[in-house]
Amino acid sequence: MKEFLRKYSQFMIGRYGVDDLFYFFMAFLIITGFFPFRIFGKVLFVIRLLVFAFAIYRYFSRNFTARQKENTLFLKLFGPVKKELKYQFGRIVNIKKYRYRRCPKCHQQLRLPIKKGKHTVECPSCHHEFETHIYF
Ligand SMILES: [Zn+2]
Structure with missing residues:
Protein backbone atom coordinates (compact mmCIF):
# COMPACT_ATOMS: atom_id res chain seq x y z
CA MET A 1 0.00 0.00 0.00
CA ASN A 94 -33.23 29.24 11.65
CA ILE A 95 -36.95 28.71 11.02
CA LYS A 96 -37.73 28.69 14.76
CA LYS A 97 -35.80 31.91 15.52
CA TYR A 98 -36.14 34.29 12.57
CA ARG A 99 -38.21 35.28 9.57
CA TYR A 100 -36.57 36.56 6.40
CA ARG A 101 -37.74 39.39 4.18
CA ARG A 102 -36.20 41.27 1.28
CA CYS A 103 -36.04 45.05 1.14
CA PRO A 104 -38.26 46.08 -1.80
CA LYS A 105 -35.88 48.92 -2.72
CA CYS A 106 -32.38 47.41 -2.61
CA HIS A 107 -33.28 43.67 -2.33
CA GLN A 108 -31.08 43.25 0.73
CA GLN A 109 -32.05 40.18 2.75
CA LEU A 110 -33.27 41.08 6.22
CA ARG A 111 -33.43 38.71 9.18
CA LEU A 112 -36.26 39.65 11.50
CA PRO A 113 -37.11 38.32 14.96
CA ILE A 114 -40.41 36.46 15.19
CA LYS A 115 -43.00 38.99 16.40
CA LYS A 116 -46.40 38.20 14.97
CA GLY A 117 -48.36 40.95 13.27
CA LYS A 118 -47.76 43.95 11.04
CA HIS A 119 -44.46 45.81 11.38
CA THR A 120 -42.64 48.74 9.91
CA VAL A 121 -39.10 47.70 9.09
CA GLU A 122 -36.16 49.91 8.25
CA CYS A 123 -33.59 48.44 5.91
CA PRO A 124 -30.13 48.81 7.51
CA SER A 125 -28.33 49.31 4.20
CA CYS A 126 -30.56 51.83 2.34
CA HIS A 127 -32.75 53.11 5.25
CA HIS A 128 -35.91 52.53 3.24
CA GLU A 129 -38.93 51.89 5.49
CA PHE A 130 -41.54 49.35 4.48
CA GLU A 131 -44.44 47.42 5.95
CA THR A 132 -44.21 43.67 6.45
CA HIS A 133 -46.39 41.04 8.02
CA ILE A 134 -45.19 38.11 10.10
CA TYR A 135 -47.94 35.52 10.15
CA PHE A 136 -46.53 32.75 12.31
ZN1 LIG B 1 -32.83 48.37 1.45
Missing part, protein backbone atom coordinates in the same frame (compact mmCIF):
# COMPACT_ATOMS: atom_id res chain seq x y z
CA LYS A 2 2.83 2.40 0.90
CA GLU A 3 4.55 1.55 -2.35
CA PHE A 4 1.35 2.24 -4.27
CA LEU A 5 0.88 5.63 -2.56
CA ARG A 6 4.49 6.56 -3.31
CA LYS A 7 4.10 5.66 -6.98
CA TYR A 8 0.77 7.46 -7.13
CA SER A 9 2.12 10.69 -5.64
CA GLN A 10 5.07 10.50 -8.06
CA PHE A 11 2.63 10.02 -10.93
CA MET A 12 0.59 13.05 -9.81
CA ILE A 13 3.58 15.43 -9.82
CA GLY A 14 2.86 18.18 -12.33
CA ARG A 15 -0.78 17.15 -12.71
CA TYR A 16 -3.74 19.36 -11.87
CA GLY A 17 -5.70 17.30 -9.28
CA VAL A 18 -8.86 18.55 -7.60
CA ASP A 19 -10.48 21.98 -7.44
CA ASP A 20 -13.98 23.40 -6.88
CA LEU A 21 -15.16 22.37 -10.34
CA PHE A 22 -14.01 18.80 -9.69
CA TYR A 23 -16.01 18.69 -6.44
CA PHE A 24 -19.01 20.12 -8.30
CA PHE A 25 -18.75 17.39 -10.93
CA MET A 26 -18.51 14.69 -8.26
CA ALA A 27 -21.55 16.12 -6.44
CA PHE A 28 -23.42 16.16 -9.77
CA LEU A 29 -22.51 12.51 -10.43
CA ILE A 30 -23.54 11.41 -6.93
CA ILE A 31 -26.85 13.32 -6.95
CA THR A 32 -27.85 12.26 -10.47
CA GLY A 33 -26.93 8.68 -9.52
CA PHE A 34 -30.08 8.64 -7.37
CA PHE A 35 -32.34 9.67 -10.27
CA PRO A 36 -34.48 6.78 -11.49
CA PHE A 37 -33.09 5.42 -14.74
CA ARG A 38 -36.53 4.68 -16.19
CA ILE A 39 -37.44 8.38 -16.29
CA PHE A 40 -34.14 10.07 -17.12
CA GLY A 41 -32.67 7.14 -19.02
CA LYS A 42 -30.00 7.14 -21.67
CA VAL A 43 -29.59 10.92 -22.11
CA LEU A 44 -28.66 11.37 -18.46
CA PHE A 45 -26.39 8.31 -18.69
CA VAL A 46 -24.47 9.92 -21.58
CA ILE A 47 -24.28 13.29 -19.79
CA ARG A 48 -22.97 11.59 -16.63
CA LEU A 49 -20.40 9.67 -18.66
CA LEU A 50 -19.19 12.89 -20.35
CA VAL A 51 -19.02 14.74 -17.03
CA PHE A 52 -17.08 11.86 -15.49
CA ALA A 53 -14.65 11.73 -18.45
CA PHE A 54 -14.11 15.49 -18.35
CA ALA A 55 -13.55 15.43 -14.56
CA ILE A 56 -10.96 12.66 -14.91
CA TYR A 57 -9.30 14.44 -17.86
CA ARG A 58 -9.03 17.65 -15.80
CA TYR A 59 -7.73 15.73 -12.77
CA PHE A 60 -4.77 14.26 -14.70
CA SER A 61 -4.23 17.28 -16.94
CA ARG A 62 -0.84 19.02 -17.07
CA ASN A 63 -2.28 22.26 -18.51
CA PHE A 64 -2.69 24.27 -15.30
CA THR A 65 -3.55 27.55 -17.05
CA ALA A 66 -6.52 26.14 -18.94
CA ARG A 67 -7.83 24.24 -15.89
CA GLN A 68 -7.56 27.33 -13.69
CA LYS A 69 -9.42 29.38 -16.31
CA GLU A 70 -12.25 26.79 -16.28
CA ASN A 71 -12.35 26.84 -12.50
CA THR A 72 -12.42 30.66 -12.36
CA LEU A 73 -15.29 30.75 -14.85
CA PHE A 74 -17.13 28.12 -12.84
CA LEU A 75 -16.71 30.09 -9.60
CA LYS A 76 -17.91 33.26 -11.32
CA LEU A 77 -21.05 31.53 -12.62
CA PHE A 78 -21.75 29.35 -9.60
CA GLY A 79 -20.94 31.99 -6.93
CA PRO A 80 -24.40 33.64 -6.92
CA VAL A 81 -26.11 30.22 -6.98
CA LYS A 82 -24.03 29.06 -4.03
CA LYS A 83 -24.86 32.26 -2.12
CA GLU A 84 -28.59 31.78 -2.72
CA LEU A 85 -28.43 28.10 -1.69
CA LYS A 86 -26.60 29.06 1.50
CA TYR A 87 -29.22 31.72 2.22
CA GLN A 88 -32.13 29.32 1.67
CA PHE A 89 -30.44 26.69 3.81
CA GLY A 90 -29.97 29.29 6.57
CA ARG A 91 -33.68 30.11 6.40
CA ILE A 92 -34.56 26.47 7.04
CA VAL A 93 -32.02 26.06 9.86
Whole structure:
Protein backbone atom coordinates (compact mmCIF):
# COMPACT_ATOMS: atom_id res chain seq x y z
CA MET A 1 0.00 0.00 0.00
CA LYS A 2 2.83 2.40 0.90
CA GLU A 3 4.55 1.55 -2.35
CA PHE A 4 1.35 2.24 -4.27
CA LEU A 5 0.88 5.63 -2.56
CA ARG A 6 4.49 6.56 -3.31
CA LYS A 7 4.10 5.66 -6.98
CA TYR A 8 0.77 7.46 -7.13
CA SER A 9 2.12 10.69 -5.64
CA GLN A 10 5.07 10.50 -8.06
CA PHE A 11 2.63 10.02 -10.93
CA MET A 12 0.59 13.05 -9.81
CA ILE A 13 3.58 15.43 -9.82
CA GLY A 14 2.86 18.18 -12.33
CA ARG A 15 -0.78 17.15 -12.71
CA TYR A 16 -3.74 19.36 -11.87
CA GLY A 17 -5.70 17.30 -9.28
CA VAL A 18 -8.86 18.55 -7.60
CA ASP A 19 -10.48 21.98 -7.44
CA ASP A 20 -13.98 23.40 -6.88
CA LEU A 21 -15.16 22.37 -10.34
CA PHE A 22 -14.01 18.80 -9.69
CA TYR A 23 -16.01 18.69 -6.44
CA PHE A 24 -19.01 20.12 -8.30
CA PHE A 25 -18.75 17.39 -10.93
CA MET A 26 -18.51 14.69 -8.26
CA ALA A 27 -21.55 16.12 -6.44
CA PHE A 28 -23.42 16.16 -9.77
CA LEU A 29 -22.51 12.51 -10.43
CA ILE A 30 -23.54 11.41 -6.93
CA ILE A 31 -26.85 13.32 -6.95
CA THR A 32 -27.85 12.26 -10.47
CA GLY A 33 -26.93 8.68 -9.52
CA PHE A 34 -30.08 8.64 -7.37
CA PHE A 35 -32.34 9.67 -10.27
CA PRO A 36 -34.48 6.78 -11.49
CA PHE A 37 -33.09 5.42 -14.74
CA ARG A 38 -36.53 4.68 -16.19
CA ILE A 39 -37.44 8.38 -16.29
CA PHE A 40 -34.14 10.07 -17.12
CA GLY A 41 -32.67 7.14 -19.02
CA LYS A 42 -30.00 7.14 -21.67
CA VAL A 43 -29.59 10.92 -22.11
CA LEU A 44 -28.66 11.37 -18.46
CA PHE A 45 -26.39 8.31 -18.69
CA VAL A 46 -24.47 9.92 -21.58
CA ILE A 47 -24.28 13.29 -19.79
CA ARG A 48 -22.97 11.59 -16.63
CA LEU A 49 -20.40 9.67 -18.66
CA LEU A 50 -19.19 12.89 -20.35
CA VAL A 51 -19.02 14.74 -17.03
CA PHE A 52 -17.08 11.86 -15.49
CA ALA A 53 -14.65 11.73 -18.45
CA PHE A 54 -14.11 15.49 -18.35
CA ALA A 55 -13.55 15.43 -14.56
CA ILE A 56 -10.96 12.66 -14.91
CA TYR A 57 -9.30 14.44 -17.86
CA ARG A 58 -9.03 17.65 -15.80
CA TYR A 59 -7.73 15.73 -12.77
CA PHE A 60 -4.77 14.26 -14.70
CA SER A 61 -4.23 17.28 -16.94
CA ARG A 62 -0.84 19.02 -17.07
CA ASN A 63 -2.28 22.26 -18.51
CA PHE A 64 -2.69 24.27 -15.30
CA THR A 65 -3.55 27.55 -17.05
CA ALA A 66 -6.52 26.14 -18.94
CA ARG A 67 -7.83 24.24 -15.89
CA GLN A 68 -7.56 27.33 -13.69
CA LYS A 69 -9.42 29.38 -16.31
CA GLU A 70 -12.25 26.79 -16.28
CA ASN A 71 -12.35 26.84 -12.50
CA THR A 72 -12.42 30.66 -12.36
CA LEU A 73 -15.29 30.75 -14.85
CA PHE A 74 -17.13 28.12 -12.84
CA LEU A 75 -16.71 30.09 -9.60
CA LYS A 76 -17.91 33.26 -11.32
CA LEU A 77 -21.05 31.53 -12.62
CA PHE A 78 -21.75 29.35 -9.60
CA GLY A 79 -20.94 31.99 -6.93
CA PRO A 80 -24.40 33.64 -6.92
CA VAL A 81 -26.11 30.22 -6.98
CA LYS A 82 -24.03 29.06 -4.03
CA LYS A 83 -24.86 32.26 -2.12
CA GLU A 84 -28.59 31.78 -2.72
CA LEU A 85 -28.43 28.10 -1.69
CA LYS A 86 -26.60 29.06 1.50
CA TYR A 87 -29.22 31.72 2.22
CA GLN A 88 -32.13 29.32 1.67
CA PHE A 89 -30.44 26.69 3.81
CA GLY A 90 -29.97 29.29 6.57
CA ARG A 91 -33.68 30.11 6.40
CA ILE A 92 -34.56 26.47 7.04
CA VAL A 93 -32.02 26.06 9.86
CA ASN A 94 -33.23 29.24 11.65
CA ILE A 95 -36.95 28.71 11.02
CA LYS A 96 -37.73 28.69 14.76
CA LYS A 97 -35.80 31.91 15.52
CA TYR A 98 -36.14 34.29 12.57
CA ARG A 99 -38.21 35.28 9.57
CA TYR A 100 -36.57 36.56 6.40
CA ARG A 101 -37.74 39.39 4.18
CA ARG A 102 -36.20 41.27 1.28
CA CYS A 103 -36.04 45.05 1.14
CA PRO A 104 -38.26 46.08 -1.80
CA LYS A 105 -35.88 48.92 -2.72
CA CYS A 106 -32.38 47.41 -2.61
CA HIS A 107 -33.28 43.67 -2.33
CA GLN A 108 -31.08 43.25 0.73
CA GLN A 109 -32.05 40.18 2.75
CA LEU A 110 -33.27 41.08 6.22
CA ARG A 111 -33.43 38.71 9.18
CA LEU A 112 -36.26 39.65 11.50
CA PRO A 113 -37.11 38.32 14.96
CA ILE A 114 -40.41 36.46 15.19
CA LYS A 115 -43.00 38.99 16.40
CA LYS A 116 -46.40 38.20 14.97
CA GLY A 117 -48.36 40.95 13.27
CA LYS A 118 -47.76 43.95 11.04
CA HIS A 119 -44.46 45.81 11.38
CA THR A 120 -42.64 48.74 9.91
CA VAL A 121 -39.10 47.70 9.09
CA GLU A 122 -36.16 49.91 8.25
CA CYS A 123 -33.59 48.44 5.91
CA PRO A 124 -30.13 48.81 7.51
CA SER A 125 -28.33 49.31 4.20
CA CYS A 126 -30.56 51.83 2.34
CA HIS A 127 -32.75 53.11 5.25
CA HIS A 128 -35.91 52.53 3.24
CA GLU A 129 -38.93 51.89 5.49
CA PHE A 130 -41.54 49.35 4.48
CA GLU A 131 -44.44 47.42 5.95
CA THR A 132 -44.21 43.67 6.45
CA HIS A 133 -46.39 41.04 8.02
CA ILE A 134 -45.19 38.11 10.10
CA TYR A 135 -47.94 35.52 10.15
CA PHE A 136 -46.53 32.75 12.31
ZN1 LIG B 1 -32.83 48.37 1.45
